[in-house]
Amino acid sequence: MSEAPRKSPREFLELQDRQSGIEHPDHRAWRGTEIKVPKGTILQQNGETASKVYYVKKGLLRSYLIDRKGKEHIFMFASEGWTIADSSPPDAPAEMFIDAVEPSLVEVSDKLFQLEADLPEELRKLRLTKLLNRIYVLQKRVIMLMSAPAIERYEHFLETYPEIVPRVPQRMIASYLGITPEALSKVKGEYARRR
Amino acid sequence: MSEAPRKSPREFLELQDRQSGIEHPDHRAWRGTEIKVPKGTILQQNGETASKVYYVKKGLLRSYLIDRKGKEHIFMFASEGWTIADSSPPDAPAEMFIDAVEPSLVEVSDKLFQLEADLPEELRKLRLTKLLNRIYVLQKRVIMLMSAPAIERYEHFLETYPEIVPRVPQRMIASYLGITPEALSKVKGEYARRR
């Protein structure tokens, strides 16, 4: 098993795209090193500078933060085909942790690379579309956190990420929703009882 | 007073950038029609397709949604130099309203234009940076909504958007924070009393 690499930006930019057996539409937009991460591996810690971008070829990663009271809040999950990263400014220390919920196969790239222009037009467009989509997803998330009760946020999660649901413990879903595991258990029970 | 225009994407792409007296770093990245919007004007309604992107040259806009119970939730404010839009997918109906909190001068452009490639490299980079920054801001917002109590979210707002604070009624700040005006009034009072 290999470790998350510690390379300079320049080194990263020189890395070649490595074709793997796993194909995915935007794989060619990526250049990075492939690493195998056992379940539970922490890829990135809170406070690290020069944080990376992780593309999940196989498995499941998550990003989360730990607040002042020591409580964990999951910001996002990333399964096959997804990209995950802390979105802090490039020079600022990362605010979040990223670790592996399942044993995973990950391609890791440097953040600065996102600004590089030496990509074919088609791929630049693809990336732009993905960024815009991420903004949309976050917009929705903010709106739901502000306006929807826990049970609705849960149902929305089930509909939106059906492939994630069976792969993570329920307490992680609760954490993503912004509530405690006990509260999720409760609202689920009440909801089930009401029909 | 002029109205928000209703033009086809093609028409928009043909519009020329109009120099105005107001200068701003990324103004050149914009092509659109300039409109004058009186206070209270609704630029975009929930449900409209082909929603636009608004660049604020002067004044103050906000985007918000109205939930099932008829309550208003402010998603963001945009003052001079900011860009505001609903981030729904281009073909989907908009989820939010956009209106003018102050009488404003706005440049309106078509969403599809975001994908166009005929911009100088420098400006493309600038746009990308802005998108990444927006993602960062949203990440922070989600995190705060999940982990910080109302009073802290309020303090964070004061620090982050000091120029907005004196320009909007307090109930709008409360709405942005995801709480009621009464609750904001309460926590402020408690906080002040505690020192």
Place this chain on the structure above:
DNA sequence: TTGATTTCTTAACCTAGATTATTGGGGCCG
């Protein structure tokens, strides 16, 4: 398989913020 460690559920109680209602202060327009 068995013991140990998470995870889920339930339940009793607590608290931040919602709801509803009332008051007073401005700002704005006739």
Place this chain on the structure above:
DNA sequence: CGGCCCCAATAATCTAGGTTAAGAAATCAA
């Protein structure tokens, strides 16, 4: 100038979800 409407503040009451605790079920390691 006076009336009106919007806004902020306070207070009483209510509720969704948090906290704490404990037992049952599932998962994992040896």
